[in-house]
Amino acid sequence: MLQVVTEPRDESAEIAREAHLAAFRYMMRARLLDEKMAALYRAGKIHGGVFLGRGQEALSAAIGLSLNKNDVFAPLIRDTAGRLAFGEPVIDAVRTYMGSALGPMRGRDGNVHRGNPRQGQLPMISHLGAMISVVNGVLFARRLKKISGTVGVACLGDGATSTGAFHEGLNQAAVEKLPLVLVVANNQYAYSTPTSRQFACDDLADKAVGYGVDAHSVDGTDLTACLHTIRQAVAQARAGHGPQLVVAQLLRLCGHGEHDDAGYIDAKLKNSTLGRDCLKVARELLLRQKWADASQLDAWRDEIVHEIEEVVAQVQREPAPDPFAEKWTALSTEHLIEGQEK
């Protein structure tokens, strides 16, 4: 079922060019933003962890670009590119990582645990697979409200496919025939655990038949293939064909987080086609197709670096959360807060 798509097809050259350029720009922006966060982490400027999407940018950017503004997206830890492409401002990421009181999570949660539910950006909790049924709930609610045309994407890794929440969530979406696209980035390791200790089927895409949903397999290092496959899966879901399971093969080109040197990653995998860097592959494609020249891509890079530096400089001047000004309650209903005057 693996679709080997190495060159653009089914669209005019101009559309293909634009799609690839847009995706590449988000991929590069994500890579540079991730690298900046890693640098700040090493400099001791970021509390908690930093998690990079290195090697997953093609897949992630393709997801973000395939969605509409009114869709719903539950990214996971390696989806900086997808978040940006779906519309998350760079500053939301920086503020959350740096703990700015002005960020979407206001210092209450950090790093990749950010989002803006009313914009369709669901903030992940750390429990893997747990966002699937929440996406289902948004889609289910839209149906009850007679709003049609919404698609929801939930992102997972290979490790999350072992959870009960994955099973319950995908089965639920299938039973309700919800327009869910479940994208599994099989990056070969769940933290340090290789796929041989995670599942025993030949291909995770084979699981789809057990749930009665469509499967798509894609080479996650190939931007063209990612754009094609994700668009197709999203279109199928939008057209009412029920949940779509997309499994992308790729390799995590970094540690689980920046605290992890990833010494456990098999050198053979690194040297295989799985181990190639999707950003480099995409760059070569753009140059080969003459969709961009090197100086233009370098100029973009400089522009993005400048943009990120500006944002970081701004966020560094912003206030940290103040424990004395913090409203120490988890309830929204004022009169039910214990210790308050009733």
Place this chain on the structure above:
Amino acid sequence: MSSLTYLDAIREAQAHALRDDPRVFIYGQDVGNFGGAFKATKNLAKEFPGRVIDAPISEDAIVGLAVGAAIEGLRPIVEMQFADFSAVGFNQIVNQAATLFWRTNIPCPITVRLPFGGTSGAGPFHSQTPETIYAHYPGIIVLTPATVEDAYSMLLEAVAIDDPVIFCEHKLLYRHLKAEKLPTEALPIGKARIAREGRDLTVVAYSAMVQDALEAAKELAAEGWEIEIVDLRSVKPLDTDTVVASVARTGKLLCVGEAWPWGGVTAEVMARVMSEGFGLLDAPPQRLNAKDTPVPFHPNLWAAHRPTVRAIAAAARKILRQ
């Protein structure tokens, strides 16, 4: 209706919520045409087409779906077939629903109905009273109605609350408790109720234990003791003021709960009275809970596992004689 049960009240409250608010829907196992394992949603699927929906046996995904729908502005009511099975949905309740508002400022108005508490013959996995564990987590309201009137009014209020509510309905009370009519007014959630006035001893109880405590108070009245009974109604928030005010009148305290003894609601009440009303106490306060084992199946064992009317009366006498 001439006579309404606790179960009727729960069904009527849901019908009322569905009728009044188009954002309300019910999701759970067997809740649709079958009307629920206990018939708490009887005929609702027919009355409200498309809004009372059967779910697969997936408690985690059931609660997760409710959270997603709440983000979209709906007000889901989720039925866990038995409170015991909410353990499978625990992650979504405590990590997803309970943290959503605090993390994002988006409220999470879901009501999770837990048919809870022991009935004879139900055994370890259809009898649990997990109110403590949910009350322990920030961001959750935990309700334990003890009367037909409260079952109705508190469930209606629960659906209107913008935060996740764990609604504990006692299975023993479902068909056993009756009232003449549904209430038109009620104490707000967060206020405890004096279920019986007395001057000799305060018994704090909630859910079915209120009924058992009332029975025990009748026995003790025959012996000349006047027992005051505080029905907590909601265990979180906990109305410490009403409890302490009662202890101020009686000077003695017994807390009764059907849950296990380690920690829990009775321990919380004791701790609060000790720190806020230590000087009011004329005797060491006591508490009475279930035994520290899973809930047994056999009626002989089951009846001895949870506090009974006789056990409550005996515990009360011990304090009263001090």
